[in-house]
Each structure stands twice: as structure tokens, then as C-alpha cells.
Amino acid sequence: xxxxxxxxxxxxxxxxxxxxxxxxxxxxxxxxxxxxxxxxxxxxxxxxxxxxxxxxxxxxxxxxxxxxxxxxxxxxxxxxxxxxxxxxxxxxxxxxxxxxxxxxxxxxxxxxxxxxxxxxxxxxxxxxxxxxxxxxxxxxxxxxxxxxxxxxxxxxxxxxxxxxxxxxxxxxxxxxxxxxxxxxxxxxxxxxxxxxxxxxxxxxxxxxxxxxxxxxxxxxxxxxxxxxxxxxxxxxxxxxxxxxxxxxxxxxxxxxxxxxxxxxxxxxxxxxxxx
Amino acid sequence: xxxxxxxxxxxxxxxxxxxxxxxxxxxxxxxxxxxxxxxxxxxxxxxxxxxxxxxxxxxxxxxxxxxxxxxxxxxxxxxxxxxxxxxxxxxxxxxxxxxxxxxxxxxxx
Numbered sequence: 390x391x392x393x394x395x396x397x398x399x400x401x402x403x404x405x406x407x408x409x410x411x412x413x414x415x416x417x418x419x420x421x422x423x424x425x426x427x428x429x430x431x432x433x434x435x436x437x438x439x440x441x442x443x444x445x446x447x448x449x450x451x452x453x454x455x456x457x458x459x460x461x462x463x464x465x466x467x468x469x470x471x472x473x474x475x476x477x478x479x480x481x482x483x484x485x486x487x488x489x490x491x492x493x494x495x496x497x498x499x500x501x502x503x504x505x506x507x508x509x510x511x512x513x514x515x516x517x518x519x520x521x522x523x524x525x526x527x528x529x530x531x532x533x534x535x536x537x538x539x540x541x542x543x544x545x546x547x548x549x550x551x552x553x554x555x556x557x558x559x560x561x562x563x564x565x566x567x568x569x570x571x572x573x574x575x576x577x578x579x580x581x582x583x584x585x586x587x588x589x590x591x592x593x594x595x596x597x598x599x600x601x602x603x604x605x606x607x608x609x610x611x612x613x614x615x616x617x618x619x620x621x622x623x624x625x626x627x628x629x630x631x632x633x634x635x636x637x638x639x640x641x642x643x644x645x646x647x648x649x650x651x652x653x654x655x656x657x658x659x660x661x662x663x664x
Numbered sequence: 665x666x667x668x669x670x671x672x673x674x675x676x677x678x679x680x681x682x683x684x685x686x687x688x689x690x691x692x693x694x695x696x697x698x699x700x701x702x703x704x705x706x707x708x709x710x711x712x713x714x715x716x717x718x719x720x721x722x723x724x725x726x727x728x729x730x731x732x733x734x735x736x737x738x739x740x741x742x743x744x745x746x747x748x749x750x751x752x753x754x755x756x757x758x759x760x761x762x763x764x765x766x767x768x769x770x771x772x773x
Binding site: 404406409428429430431433434435436437438439451456457561562565635636638 | 716718719720722723724726735738740741743744748751
């Protein structure tokens, strides 16, 4: 485990794994997780080992406030998240262009980084994710508003309901999410983030891969993504919702790996595929 | 024969009991962070339901396993080969068996 001190009390937990046995590194991939209940573990125990075995230098980190990173009270806008990613890569001396992969909000961060630094981005994969638009900010405002209302302010009731109707695991993750929402400005900051214009979105000319669960609302974004981006391909994985990364990691990881390795056909990873 | 980091090597492959003791010590370190210092660890203890460890805690456990056993044990690869529900149901015993088997395999090669 590596703790990277970015100053001002912000310390990010990062994990970096690469090919073993002296195999050469062919590319660097930076994997960014989603909001509230997510952490780098969603990659560490799914696609990351297979990526490393394929010759990729894999960088994963916990966003501020998440996982084992510190939880500052403020600084949760999208631009803050992109600043954190920039600072982390500088500290890790990752200077060359990278393949960015983001799940949910992590994809929005990855895309924002690509728009800011086209020269440092080789490709972007958005898993259940989208670029930052006014519609995105409005949607996040609704979701985070509900989290604040139901979890952060009526936590006992919400946790009791989740424990009874979902699982203890989900309830525990929800407690962490409630703490993050209550003790930081995240729920206010994210909807107030600066969003991208359509021209800024279209300026991302590197290959973009969109991966969506067939039963997720976000799957409807696929045609728009392909129309607005110069080099975009989307994949819809049937029978899955927003958790497609962890539930179908073999399929999702295979599509990402074929993009990074530049192969035409998807590579099938050994790994979890719930269906 | 003893390696640089003090582990027994050669014919002294660690058995199930010794590995369970190692992993119990690692879990005590992790649980201590949550103020839990008196939890009994057995072969049938589950990481998720009994110990209430989150997946990010298992990343920390992976680091502790690597410190102890080096690259002879790869916890991330072990879990990456499992389905999501299997990870939720994972027991200490299954990890112990995996570690013992991995140590034996590197011993043999």
C-alpha cells in the first residue's frame, strides 16, 4: 500500500501493479472508481491482475474522501477531482500518456482529464459513465439530494431498511457513504461543478470506449456518445445494471484490454462473470 | 534453512495451523483500526459477515499477505478468479488453504 501525500492534509491511497517476472511494460493504465460506496477495490480484485499480467502498468487510487484516502471537509468539485488526479500522477512520476479507465463518476473524472490534457491521454474508457454536461450535473444533484435526505439525515431508518431489504454488506457501505455525505461538501460540490461544452467534449479525439449495463438507464447514452465524439465505440452488456464492472468483470475487462492492446477482437479475461 | 525475511524455506513449508496463525495476526492488525481487538478468528469465519471487512480492507490484507509471503501468494489474482457472491461468502479457511497450496506450489517448482 502506498500513501501519496499531496499536501494540505490530503493523502491519497494508491496501488500500482505491473507485469511480473521481468516482462516489459507496454502501456500505463489509470483506473478511477465511482462515488460514495466505491473504492479502488472494485478494480484491484477484478480487472487489475489480468491487466498487469498482460504487460500493463496499472495505477489505482482512492478518490479523496473514499476508501483509505483522507476525507477533507471540502474540495469535491469535478475540477478538484481532476486536479487530484493530475497531482497524483505527477507525484508518481507518471509522465507519459496514459490509458484512462473510469467507473461511473470516475469516468467523468477520466474524461475531464482527457479534455484538459489531450497530449497525456491515449484512450478513455467510460464504464456506466458520461462526460460532464448540464444534464449530468442535474442528475447528480437529484441523486446526491436523495442521499443527503435519506441517508445522511435519517440514517438509522435508512440503514434499518437497507439491512432488512438488501444485505449487511450494502448497509455497511451505506454507513460510510452517509458519513462522507454528512461530513463533507461533496453533495453540494459535485452538482455545482463546471461542466464541458459540446465543443470541449468533441475535442477529445483519442479512442473512447463506452461500456454500459443493458438494464441501466445510462445505456441510452450510447448513441449520443458515438455521435458527439470523433472516435467512440460503445458496448452494452445485457443483463446488468450500474454494477456491470464488478458483476461482469471478465467481459468488461476484455473490452478494455483489447482497446489498450489495440486488438480488433475483444479479449476474454479469466475472471468473474456473474451471468 | 531460513530466507532473508526469516521465513522457513526448504522442506519447512508452512502448514495450515501456522498459516492460520499468520492470517489471524494480520486480521488483528486490520480489526484494531476499527477498535475491535477481541474477535475470534476460526477457519469458518467469513470476512464479510463475521468480520464486517469491506473490500478496501481486503486490499490492505493483500498488502500484509505480500509482506509476509512475497510474490509466492497473490491474493488479488485469487479473488479476481471468483464470482462476486463467492467473495462475499469467502472464509478465512479458504484463504488459509489457498496460501498453503501456493506455498507448496512454489516450493515444488
